[in-house]
Amino acid sequence: MLPQRQRSPEPDHLLPIPTHPVHPNHTTLPTQLRPAEGPPHGAGHRFPPLEPSLYADLFRRASRGRLLPLARLTHSHMIRAGYRPGLFLSNNLLAAYVRCDDTRSARLLFDGMPRRDVVTWNTLIAGYATQGSASLALGAFRGARWDGSVAVDRFTYAAVLAACGGARDWRSGRVTHGLAVVSGLARTAFVANSVIDMYAKCGMIDEVRLAFDRADERDEVSWNLLLSAYVRMGWPEVAVSVLVWMHRSGVKLDAFALGRILKACSELEDSEDVRRMLHGCVIKVGLDLDVFVGSTMMDMYAKNGGLEEAIKVFGCIPCQNVVIYNTMIAGFARLGNDPCPEIRMEAIRIYSNMLCRRIRPSKFTFKSVLEVCNLINEPRCWRQLHAHVILFGFEDDEFIANALINLYSKVCLVDDSLRCFHRTPKQEIFTWTSMIRAFVHNEHSDKALHFFRELRYTGVEPDQFTISCVMNACADLSMPIACEQIHCYAVKSGFDRFTLCGNSQIEMYRGTGDLKAAKKSFERIPSLDTFSWSQMILSYAVHGHGREALLLFKKMRDCGVMINEFAFLAVLVACSHEGLIDEGFRNYDSMVSHYSFVPDMKHIACMVDLLGHVGKVADAEDFIKSYGLENNAVLWHTLLRACRIHGDKDRGIKTGEKLMMLEPFTASSYVMLYNLYMDAGKISLAMRTRGQMRERGMTKESGISWAEFRGSVHHFVDGDNSCSQKDASFTRLEELLVRVKQKTEQGSMNVWEVGFKSGKVSENAIDKHGELLAVALGLSTLPNTAPVKVMKNQKMSWESHETLKLLSERENREIIVRDPTRFHHFSQGSCSCLGYW
Known part of the structure; x- marks a missing residue:
């Protein structure tokens, strides 16, 4: 219940209109209402007043049209003409001020009136009720009751009860109800309806039903108010029973009652029979062609998956307007990702038909259409809709701009998203958040951080969603200092208490390779959800702690947390990285049989990787074919990695050739097939593959390694000598490798036998591996106890992997390298991947 408003002074304490001139700096009345201080310049007398009927007509016009300037000018004319209005005209002027929401002038006029009747008091009380000033309305009600010359009537009680209901002041409302009962006016349907409405707005459903049952008189409004009360309370089943009771009692069902009950039934699940019964009822009473009822019925069907029924209702409504079209398009937008693209395109055709009928779309139209466009991959259609947004003048709407930002971000057109952002004059926090999310989604995390700094300069306060997006950007960049800074900001702002930010914090520290910080973040989340557990399980998995991941998953189930597909994906990643084939298939079968989840591409890829990890390459290939996914390149890439690691050259070549067919314009497919041919000794085929790659103008993506120091x-770009730290890093790496060679036997150093000849390191060999240079810079820059963390956008080569193992043993340092699939923790000559990377 809302808090009560502070009570204002009683009517007796309000100041009357002054009868003498006042100084302009102490104006009591508006300028137009101030009496003239003398006749106009050059005039010997005042101008004559208008006829009373004309004054009354002007006041009525001002009241109906809410024209406050007209009311003030007419009042000013009356004062300057020296006309003293009677009670009737004063009441008309008071009503005009009240209707124009100028309660201050209304109260000043009221206090200056020599005579008042019940209409005067009712007008003032109704004005306070409309403005939401319940305390002032109650004060005026007390003044009316104390005025011995006035007898309050049913309209007085109705206005006071409306004020109490609007303020959720059930205590004052109950007192007013008691006074109405004592006066005998509560028996009338008019006051009884006001009592029902007051209790309904206060959420007191028992009192609503009691007032309804005890009412001596009931009309259609009484029944509709009872129906609306149950709908407002979220009890649509009871509301349906009331509708049946209405029908049996002979009450005529109107558009308002049916519209409210249809809206309530749209929230019901598994109530197809009720919906069809209501539809038949609508047809029987002849309201199936009503625009309001028809739009509500369409919304009811669309929200419950009855799209075909909604389309039929849409086609039967003769006078279709923008509301009808908006309801139909919104129905398609609610369907999400379930229907096929052809069904979603029907919403675009409905929008086109709307334009052909010369119906002007509203901002709600574009909001729904853009939501539908977010589900289809038709950039040309999006641009045409964007042009329509500009044409109809809705580009300034921040909600439409936000939808456009998300739309262009989805197809990697982040520059267009940025243009939509800058064209929005009112940049709310959700538009800033959408733009930051667009940068993160399109792998421009550095721009996302820069954009967040701009946000801080504008003075707009970020929310938990903004902080979550910034944490995701830090996770992609793997910048420990930036992660600590945004973590501190979240703690100072209080956003760390939100589960959303806590989950993003786990992901952020997982991205930087700090598993301990990720675990602390998990333990400090006040309210853990499914995503919190899944993120922590995944953190254990990618860092090579598969057993801990499985134990946490078991604890998650024991705690009764809801398991979803992402949680199973995290567990399967842990099993595939550790080669736990029995646990992996046990959880996979449980996901399918016990939880009835349909495995998606990521789940299947984890199982293929798991089979390849333990050397069951043939079973992995059969697993792909059993799902009929022979044309999925991701699965064949996973199989190809297993073939290369386990030396299955024949199957690897076949897999590489298949990838060439599936991805004829992907450079990585040519590179992998070239390496496979070279490993198998098929030089001519390798040269042919390189020639095809050159003919088609494809180049290998450069390997980039990066790290944050000081x-x-x-x-560090593989094979690029332009880095400012390249020379120092190369010199340091040269020294490290020479020391490793001196300590290790020559037989175990065949990894770098090309690079080491007669005790000399080859610069050309080192240039190919930027991660080694980054590690060398870290070893010479960071303290001896600090681990060296390096990120890489490509999978490490076998030579780099083995060299880092030797370096970690020689320098007695922990070296952490993140590639696109997992983290490699090198320590004491071993790696957490156990040779499978």
């Missing part, structure tokens, strides 16, 4: 990020 507050700055250093990038």
Whole structure:
């Protein structure tokens, strides 16, 4: 219940209209209402007043049209003409001020009236009730009761009860109800309806039903109010029973009653029979062609998956307007990702038909159409709709701009998203958040951080969703210092208490390779949800702690947390990285049989990787074919990695050739097939593959490694000598490798036998591996106890992997390298991946 408003002074304490001139700096009345201080310049007398009927007509016009300037000018004319209005005209002027929401002028006029009747008091009380000033309305009600010359009537009680209901002041409402009962007016349907409405707005459904049952008189409004009360309370089943009771009692069902009950039934699940019964009732009473009832019925069907019924209702409504079209398009938008693209395109055709009928779309139209466009991959259609947004003048609407930002971000047109953002004059926090999310989604996390700094300069306060997006950007960049800064900001702002930010914090520290910080973040989340558990399980998985991941998953189930597909995906990742084939298939079968989840591409890829991890390459290939996914390139890439690691050259070549057919314009497919041919000794086929790659103008994506040292990020590109730290890093790496060679036997150093000849390191060999240079810079820059963390956009080569194992043993340092699939923790000559990367 809302808090009560502070009570204002009683009517006796309000100041009357002054009868003498006042100084302009102490104006009591508006300028137009101030009496003239003398006749106009050059005039010997005042101008004559208008006829009373004309004054009354002007006041009525001002009241109906809510024209406050007209009311003030007419009042000013009356004062300057020296006309003293009677009670009737004063009441008309008071009603005009009240209707124009100028309660201050209304009260000043009221206090200056020599005579008042019940209409005067009712007008003032109704004005306070409309403005939401319940305390002032109650004060005026007390003044009316104390005025011995006035007898309050049913309209007085109705206005006071409306004020109490609007303020959710059930205590004052109950007192007013008691006074109405004592006066005998509560028996009338008019006052009884006001009592029912007051209790309904206060959420007191028992009192609503009691007032309804005890009412001596009931009309259609009484029944509709009872029906609306149950709908407002979220009890649609009871509302349906009331509708049946209405029908049996002979009460005529109107558009208002049917509209409310249809809206309530749209929230019901598994109530197809009720919906069809109501539809038949609508047809029987002849309201199936009503625009309001028809739109509500369409909304009811669309919200419950009855799209075909909604389309039929849409086609039967003769006078279709923008509301009808908006309801129909919104129905398609609610369907989400379930229907096929052809069904979703029907919403676009309905919008086109709307334009052909010369019906002007509203901002709600574009909001629903853009939501539908977010589900289909038709950029040309999106641009045409964007042009229509500009044409109809809705580009300034922040909600439409937000939808456009998300739309262009989905197809990697982040520059167009940025243009939509800058064209929005009122940049709310949700538009800033959408733009930051667009940068993160399109792998421009550095721009997302820069954009967040701009947000802080504008003075707009970020919310938990903004902080979550910024944490995701930090996770992608793997910048420990930036992660600590945004974490501190979240703690100072209080956003760390939100589960959403806590989950993003786990992901952020997982991205930087700090598993301990991720675990602390998990333990500090006040309210853990399914995503919290899944993120922590995934953190254990990618860092090579598969057993801990499985134990946490077991604890998650023991705690009764709802398991979803993402939780199973995290468990399968843990099993595939550790080669736990029995646990992996046990959880996979449980996901399918016990939880009835349909495995998606990521789940299947984890199982293929798991089979490949333990050397069952043939079973992995059969697993792909059993799902009929022979044309999925991601699965064949996973199989190809297993073939290369386990030396299955024949199957690897067949897999590489198949990838060439599936991805003829992907450079990585040519590179992998080239390496497979070279490993198998098929030089001519390898050269042919390289020639095809050259003919088609494809180049291999450059390998980039980066690390944060002393507050700055250093990038190393494979084979590029332009880095400012390249020379120092190369010199340091040269020294490290020579020391490793001196300590290790020559037989175990065949990894770098090309690079080491007669005790000399080859610079050309080192240039190919930027991660080694980044590690060398970290070893020479960071303290001896700090681990070296390096990120890489491509999978490490076997030579780099083995070299880092030797470096970790020689320097007695922990080295952490993140590639696109997992983290490699090198320590004491071993890696957490156990040779499978």
